Amino acid sequence: MADRRLLLLSNSRDPEGRYLQHCRDALAAHLAGVRDVAFVPYAGVGIAWDDYTAKVRDALAPLGVQVRGVHAGDDPAAAVRAADAIAVGGGNTFHLLATLQRTGVLDAVRERALAGVPYVGWSAGSVVACPTLGTTNDMPIVQPPQGFSALGLVRFQINAHFTDAHPPGFQGETRRERLAEYLVANAHARVVGLPEGDWLDVRGARITLRGAHPAVLFRAGAEAEELRPDAELGAVLEG
Amino acid sequence: MADRRLLLLSNSRDPEGRYLQHCRDALAAHLAGVRDVAFVPYAGVGIAWDDYTAKVRDALAPLGVQVRGVHAGDDPAAAVRAADAIAVGGGNTFHLLATLQRTGVLDAVRERALAGVPYVGWSAGSVVACPTLGTTNDMPIVQPPQGFSALGLVRFQINAHFTDAHPPGFQGETRRERLAEYLVANAHARVVGLPEGDWLDVRGARITLRGAHPAVLFRAGAEAEELRPDAELGAVLEG
Numbered sequence: 001m002a003d004r005r006l007l008l009l010s011n012s013r014d015p016e017g018r019y020l021q022h023c024r025d026a027l028a029a030h031l032a033g034v035r036d037v038a039f040v041p042y043a044g045v046g047i048a049w050d051d052y053t054a055k056v057r058d059a060l061a062p063l064g065v066q067v068r069g070v071h072a073g074d075d076p077a078a079a080v081r082a083a084d085a086i087a088v089g090g091g092n093t094f095h096l097l098a099t100l101q102r103t104g105v106l107d108a109v110r111e112r113a114l115a116g117v118p119y120v121g122w123s124a125g126s127v128v129a130c131p132t133l134g135t136t137n138d139m140p141i142v143q144p145p146q147g148f149s150a151l152g153l154v155r156f157q158i159n160a161h162f163t164d165a166h167p168p169g170f171q172g173e174t175r176r177e178r179l180a181e182y183l184v185a186n187a188h189a190r191v192v193g194l195p196e197g198d199w200l201d202v203r204g205a206r207i208t209l210r211g212a213h214p215a216v217l218f219r220a221g222a223e224a225e226e227l228r229p230d231a232e233l234g235a236v237l238e239g
Numbered sequence: 240m241a242d243r244r245l246l247l248l249s250n251s252r253d254p255e256g257r258y259l260q261h262c263r264d265a266l267a268a269h270l271a272g273v274r275d276v277a278f279v280p281y282a283g284v285g286i287a288w289d290d291y292t293a294k295v296r297d298a299l300a301p302l303g304v305q306v307r308g309v310h311a312g313d314d315p316a317a318a319v320r321a322a323d324a325i326a327v328g329g330g331n332t333f334h335l336l337a338t339l340q341r342t343g344v345l346d347a348v349r350e351r352a353l354a355g356v357p358y359v360g361w362s363a364g365s366v367v368a369c370p371t372l373g374t375t376n377d378m379p380i381v382q383p384p385q386g387f388s389a390l391g392l393v394r395f396q397i398n399a400h401f402t403d404a405h406p407p408g409f410q411g412e413t414r415r416e417r418l419a420e421y422l423v424a425n426a427h428a429r430v431v432g433l434p435e436g437d438w439l440d441v442r443g444a445r446i447t448l449r450g451a452h453p454a455v456l457f458r459a460g461a462e463a464e465e466l467r468p469d470a471e472l473g474a475v476l477e478g
Contacts, residue, residue: 134379
């Protein structure tokens with residue numbers, strides 16, 4: 001993992017609804033020198049992948065990069081291998097992982113990202129960078145044919161859209177309760193609750209939290225720990 | 240499915256927090272003549288299964304039934320087969336289904352419930368009565384070794400704790416959006432959004448919604464349809 005360069009965003013929109021704008025400067029730095037971005041739209045359900053790709057193309061146009069949907073050609077894995085950078089969008093994590101597995105794109109993305117090709121993910125695209133999809137908030141609308149194992153570009157789990165809020169009177173579990181249950185079943189995992197607006201910038205062994213809000217680190221048998229923006233987290237997350 | 244007798248509750252507590260009390264009369268009618276209830280605590284994560292069983296035993300004590308946790312003995316499937324009724328509690332649906340599969344209790348419960356042994360489920364225990372766990376709200380904290388297929392005691396899917404509410408400003412999907420995505424990926428499914436306080440009473444081909452609130456039926460390519468309490472739903476859900 002020494003060469004990896006990952007930008008793992010909790011979410012795609014700022015509070016005003018603008019798409020991929022809150023992280024604009026980080027994206028520009030991350031994709032500096034990049035010409036061709038392979039975009040993976042597989043998390044999109046109920047949106048045409050062409051439309052999803054066009055939305056991302058528009059958002060990244062000011063950076064001077066070309067965005068191509070990997071679904072557009074006959075060989076999506078080859079499209080990944082030919083690109084200078086990889087972007088994986090949000091949506092349903094189960095649908096994303098199932099399609100990554102079925103198309104062989106999973107292996108191509110892993111191989112390239114571990115070789116140092118810049119990777120950008122948001123929401124489901126960040127969760128799928130983790131060892132498994134076990135900390136997704138999404139509904140299991142399809143079954144990934146090869147199971148829950150994901151890209152494994154980092155050694156910890158991300159919970160995207162992290163929040164403690166829940167509707168008044170609701171009897172379902174809070175997010176903290178859900179993650180506590182995850183840690184009962186996965187005692188050695190580390191889980192980052194990544195609030196909206198934040199992202200993790202991963203360069204080799206260095207991992208930095210960016211954004212306005214503290215994140216929360218959950219580990220079995222330990223108090224939840226606040227992670228401050230701009231802190232260097234490599235040791236605490238993967239050490 | 241001609242002999243099935245199922246009580247499928249959205250949730251376990253009334254707004255005052257009392258456990259299995261809102262459905263007390265329905266439970267009494269459902270378990271009339273029953274002496275031994277096999278309780279399946281496998282959805283419980285972070286609660287000892289003995290404690291979970293004791294909680295259910297206390298709640299059902301006024302009905303004059305004996306509640307035994309299927310985990311207590313050496314042969315949980317045999318415990319299911321020896322009982323007059325089966326109760327499956329809430330918690331994490333993935334943990335429940337994974338443990339049902341691993342222990343062989345899944346087949347025993349299916350066999351007995353389809354033979355007419357009364358079945359009571361709440362929350363995860365209701366979802367697992369469906370064809371798959373695909374409409375759970377829970378986090379996929381463990382991977383069911385045999386996949387997402389569940390008991391299949393009914394032909395439709397249940398979304399428990401159904402609500403349209405979500406925290407202000409939250410960018411994650413609403414419940415309706417999640418279920419719409421489920422239907423994109425599962426075009427032939429019917430999904431009942433079952434609000435807290437409600438349950439389905441299933442006797443053979445007859446299915447009746449009980450409780451104070453309308454439920455919502457979701458089907459691909461159709462408007463969401465309100466289901467009224469006390470309506471007979473067999474034809475609309477399984478016809």
